Amino acid sequence: MKRDEATKLSDELLADLASQLDGGKSEQLVKYLDAMSQFHNYSFGNCLLIARQRPNATLVAGFHAWKKRGRIVKKGEKGICILAPMVRKADDDVEGEKKVFGFRAAHVFDIEQTEGDELPDVNRVGGDPGDALDRLRAASSSLGIVVTEEEDLGGADGVSKGGAVVLRSGLSPAEAFATLAHELAHELLHRGEDRKTLSKSVKELEAEAVAYVVARAAGLENALLQASDYIQCHRGDSEMLAKSLTRIQQTASRLIEAIRETETVAS
Structure with a gap:
């Protein structure tokens, strides 16, 4: 070709x-x-x-x-x-x-x-993120984002606060990993000028898509993705879809690389 x-x-x-x-x-x-x-x-x-x-x-x-x-x-x-x-x-x-x-x-x-030669398989961890959750937390710190926990977030599992992410305490490791990836996506994608031009639904679905990609890369199963709702956000607009998917790819890549770099340092 x-x-x-x-x-x-x-x-x-x-x-x-x-x-x-x-x-x-x-x-x-x-x-x-x-x-x-x-x-x-x-x-x-x-x-x-x-x-x-x-x-x-x-x-x-x-x-x-x-x-x-x-x-x-x-x-x-x-x-x-x-x-x-x-x-x-x-x-x-x-x-x-x-x-x-x-x-x-x-x-x-x-x-x-x-x-x-056989290659090591570092991403397949079944339905448990294993130490990938700790590495994602460490990666958050390297990005200048503080991660804390609180018992009650008003029904939410996580909140992005601009330079900080708060997770609801008591989440399973898999839930904590996916939620942290989601809120970090907000931190990286939606704290600049874009937050003024994108609708709330697009921002939420971009963050959910990033979390899905990062969770899949970590080997998690049954990562949630509200893909059907994406239809309403883009309505067949290929130019808008391309921009959004490019943003998702770049942000997911940044988080995956941050996790791997943290793993290398730790090892």
Whole structure:
């Protein structure tokens, strides 16, 4: 697949997703958010491309990246086409900062298309977040957000207060993890100018989607996602949907990376 073909397919997939949501179908959105939880370092457009070309993919990397990890791509395997950014120093940038000036077609391969050394599985923790909850709390601190607990939050499980998150005491580890991820999403997404332009329902559903992706990445099962309500927020508007999903991907990726960095320091 060439760059233009990949770009066209990505646009078509987004338009199709918006159309399905407008028609009352949310199953495809959940599938793409599941893909996002697996491939949080990839843009939402590339998540769309990966999910479309290989729906059962669980871990992807380029040919040489696999080789560095002790695995090789099996003979005859067909790569998954994605769009990779091309960067270079801007002509007018004296500080040497690199900027994206275009995209090219690149190919990645799912782990099932490779063979070689076994890889550690750090994300699969069943229905219990294990030490991922402690790492998420530590990640919150690294982001400058204080996490505390109170017995009564007026019926809520968590509250975002701008620089602080309060959780209701007594939550199970899984509930605490998902709730903290939800409130951290509010902290990262909705404390700037966006809070003035986005409706309350969009903000809540963005936070819920981020929590879903982060919880799935941590191996939690039955993470709640009010995907059906997303239909009412976007009404088939593919441009609005793309912006929202990009924000969700970037925020979920930031939290997942923060958790992993905390894990590395702790180990």
